[in-house]
Amino acid sequence: MNQxxxxxxxxxxLTLAILAGGIIYAINWAFFDIQRISGQEYLAESTxxxxxxxxxxxxxxxxxTTDYAVLCRMKNNINGKxxxxxWQYHSKQADMVWINYEIIRINNIEINVNSEIYDYRRN
Known part of the structure; x- marks a missing residue:
């Protein structure tokens, strides 16, 4: 009986843990993942x-009811990814300057395109 x-x-x-994990993943995917956002109006491009x-x-x-936001998408020209x-809110422009081959400065935010993502909601 005890067994x-x-x-x-x-x-x-175990069922509750799986359900909680699924709910947490769904909330993150729906509200916090900037990979789901697509660009609307082209601003600029930099290689x-x-x-x-x-x-x-x-x-x-x-x-x-909301202000403009700037989205920057990076394309790897070798593999096409x-x-x-x-992703910056309250912004209408994107000043982009490459620091070196992998680091770009966008509106005074430096990003390593291989490993970093800037999301105004998380900084």
């Missing part, structure tokens, strides 16, 4: 000094 209760309790706890990366900036309009690397 049976223990198995049921383990099953219930790294060695031509490996191209960063394209877009102006996004959230509608009447694209990822969002910069």
């Amino acid at each position: 049976k209760i223990r198995k049921k309790l383990l099953f219930v706890l 790294s000094p060695n031509g490996t990366y191209t960063v394209t900036a877009y102006l996004n309009n959230g509608g009447a 694209i990822k969002n690397i910069y």
Whole structure:
């Protein structure tokens, strides 16, 4: 009897843990993952000094109740992969300057395009 209760309790706890993990993942995906955002209005484009990366900036309009935001997407020109690397609210421009082959400064925020993402909500 004690073994049976223990198995049921383990099953219930495991089910609750999986459910909680799924809910946390869904909330993060739906509200905090900038990879889901697409660019609206083209602003500018800048290619790294060695031509490996191209960063394209877009102006996004959230509608009447929100301000403009800038989204920058980085494309790896070697393998074609694209990822969002910069998301800034209350901004209408993107001043982009490459510091070296992998680091770009966008509106005074330095980002290593290989490993970093700037999201105004997390900084």
